[in-house]
C-alpha cells in the first residue's frame with residue numbers, strides 16, 4: 001500500500017486536540033451525526049468536535065473529489081462507501097489537509113469554522129451503517145480453547161477444524177444497535193437443572209463478548225473469491241463490537257446448528273468507523289499458524305493490528321470497574337484470512353456488511369473477553385469497586401468497551417461502545 005498522506009505522524013491540527021484523545025488529525029473516522037438543529041449527515045471527528053461534511057461540501061471545501069452533495073446529506077455511510085476505497089482515501093486525505101496547522105483557508109474563516117465544527121457534546125451519534133449481512137467469526141485461539149475446556153474436554157479443547165479454517169456463522173443484522181442504546185435482558189429456554197426439562201425464563205447468565213468488527217465495501221461478483229492479498233482493499237474500516245450473549249440459552253440451543261436466540265437479541269457497535277487506512281501504522285505480525293494453512297489462506301506481509309482493548313462494568317449509580325485488558329493482535333485468524341475464507345466458495349459480500357472477529361481473549365486471565373471466561377463459569381466472581389461482585393451481567397449494569405492504537409506519539413482510537421441492561425419484560 002502506498003504511503004497515505006493523512007497518516008503522517010508529524011501532522012498537527014489547528015483544532016485543539018486534548019492529550020490522549022482517540023481522535024487526532026491522524027484518525028479522521030467517519031460516522032453519522034445529528035443535532036437538535038441539524039438533520040442526520042455524514043461527519044468525521046477531530047478532538048472534541050464533529051466535522052460536518054455536508055456543510056464542508058456546501059462551502060466548497062470538498063471540490064474535485066468523486067463525491068456529490070447527496071453522499072453527505074444522508075443518514076448512513078453506505079452511499080459514501082459505494083464510491084470505494086480510493087475515493088474514501090482521497091476524502092480522508094482532503095480532511096487531513098483542511099485541518100492541518102499549516103493550511104490556512106478554512107482556519108482563517110471563522111464563519112465557516114463555526115458551521116463545520118460541532119462540539120461533540122451537542123451531537124447525537126446515529127447508526128453509521130445500514131448493515132446488510134452480519135457474519136461472526138470465532139477467531140481467538142485463547143477464547144476457543146477456554147470455551148472448549150469449560151464445556152467439553154481440556155485435552156481436546158479445540159475442535160478438529162479450528163486450526164484449519166476461520167470458523168464463523170451468519171448472524172442477524174436487524175438487532176445490531178448503536179452504542180448507548182439499552183439492551184433488554186432476553187427471555188427464552190434455559191435449563192438450570194441439567195437433569196430436568198427446560199423452562200421458559202429470563203436469561204440468568206447474560207454476558208458480553210469483546211469483539212471488533214470490520215465493514216466492507218462492495219465485493220466481487222458472486223462466484224468469485226477475494227484473495228488475502230486483495231482483502232484489505234475491500235475493508236472500509238473497523239469499530240468496537242459487543243456481541244451480547246445469553247450463555248444459558250446458548251448451552252441448551254446450540255446443538256447442532258450453532259447459536260441462535262442466545263446471540264441475536266442485540267449486538268452493539270461504536271459510532272465512529274475508523275478507516276483501515278488510519279490503522280496502517282499499527283500493523284504487527286500475527287501469531288504463528290501451525291499446521292501450515294491451505295494455500296488460499298496463506299498471506300504476505302503483516303495483516304494483524306495492535307489495538308488495545310478494555311472492558312469496564314459500571315453498576316447502576318456506581319463507578320466503573322475495569323475487568324479486562326486485551327488486544328486485537330491476539331487473533332489467530334486475521335481479517336484478510338477471514339474474508340478470503342468467507343468468499344472462497346464464491347459467496348459475495350456487499351457494501352455495508354459487518355464481520356465480527358469473535359470474542360478476543362488474550363493469554364492471561366485478565367485478558368479474557370467475556371464474563372464466561374473472566375469469572376470462569378461463575379466459579380471466580382469478579383469484585384466491583386462498589387463492593388459487589390459479578391459472575392455475569394446484572395440488570396442496571398452498563399458494559400463499556402474502549403479501544404485504541406498507539407505508536408510514535410500518535411494515538412488512534414475508537415472511543416467507546418456502551419450498553420446498559422434493562423430488566424426482562426414480563
Ligand code: CA
Nearest residue numbers: 136209243358
Ligand atoms: Ca460473538
